[in-house]
Amino acid sequence: MSELKILQKTDELHEGRWWEPEAGGRVHCYLCPRHCHIHAGQSGFCFIRVNQGGKLYSLGYGAPAALQVDPIEKKPLNHFLPGSRVFSMGTAGCNMGCFFCQNWDISKSRQDQVRSQHVAPEEVPLLALQHGCDSLAFTYNEPTIWGEYVVDICAAAREYGLKTVMVSNGYITYQAFHDIYDHIDAANIDLKAFTESFYGKTTLTHLQPVLETLEWLKKETKVWFEITNLMIPTLNDDPAETRKLSEWILTHLGPDVPLHFTAFHPDFKLQDKPRTPAETLHRARAIALETGLHYVYEGNIFSEGANTCCPKCSQLIVRRSWHDVLENRLVEGACPECSLVIPGVWEKSSKPRASGIRKTAGNYGHLNL
Ligand code: SF4
DSSP states (O other): OEEOSOOOOGGGSEEOSSEEEOGGGOEEEOSSTTOOEEOTTEEOTTSSEEEETTEEEETTTTOOSEEEEEEGGGTTOSSBSTTOEEEEEEOSOOSSOOTTOSSHHHHTSOGGGSOOOOOOGGGHHHHHHHTTOSEEEEOSSOGGGGHHHHHHHHHHHHTTTOEEEEEEOOOOOHHHHHHHHTTOSEEEEEOOOSOHHHIIIIISSOSHHHHHHHHHHHHHOOOEEEEEEEEOTTTTOOHHHHHHHHHHHHHHHOTTSOEEEEEOOOBTTBOSSOOOOHHHHHHHHHHHHHHTOSOEEEESSOOGGGSEEOTTTOOEEEEEETTEEEEEOOBTTBOTTTOOBOOSBOSOOOSOOOTTOOOOOSOOOSOOO
């Protein structure tokens, strides 16, 4: 547990969900499988859930540290509103301890170490519409740890027909799972490796809870979800591990869940590994396709492995370059050649949007609100 540098007045804080009081003024947070038992005046592992006066508060509520407009392909989601723009947001903190984190500037920071300003849940969809977005993504750091804010934003987004996306490490308890994912339209879940030793040593967590989350998503929700496996040379790129990971997905989730193999670049505490060679991603994709998965992608490199092809007739359906959609030949969600239905969410909401919303273009970087 971490000692808080600055204690705020409790009337300025948002009380959290998913906790219970314990003896001696401690609180038990059961939002994620860490199950932090937090003493008064301290925070949990994720930094942004704090015990103040024997109650758990969420410092991330209404306090985004990053707001940006991204292509949906950057999440990555290839079967969800292709070519659309997604209003993306994240806060400080994280419940994993990945040595290779590529957003460590916010995920490894406490709330008082990031530049954030208050954005109420009901303001978020208006910002998204002003910037021509069709969906909202909870991303950059782990959105589970600010689940209270996510749920309230989802309620506001529904009023405007905006869809919602979780980009998550999948480290959540069953007690909280439905409270959050029942409000979500799509997710990308990081399956960071397929060995407990990688999860234990390199992320400071465990593999099994992530696999359970993937099964709950498949069996108990209507959330459209895809999976990302960031391949780090020598740590999780063994072909035998890739085969086991692919076989697990095929057996437990079926052949139609898209799988993205993405390239690592040295960052944060993992500076001694090289960038992932393109050949590693080509080989992983070949293994996953051979295993029987239908939609397998390569990311963070320029590659034909970014395209969507029909698993039945091999016809090119969506052609991409990095995060850009160059051509989309889908016909009502099906292959234009053999009419095989391609699983995914291809249509935007038909719900009327607020009139007079200004549509703007370009790369916004971090928005200045
Ligand atoms: S969400 Fe944060 S405080 Fe709660 S159990 Fe997980 S790491 Fe601990």
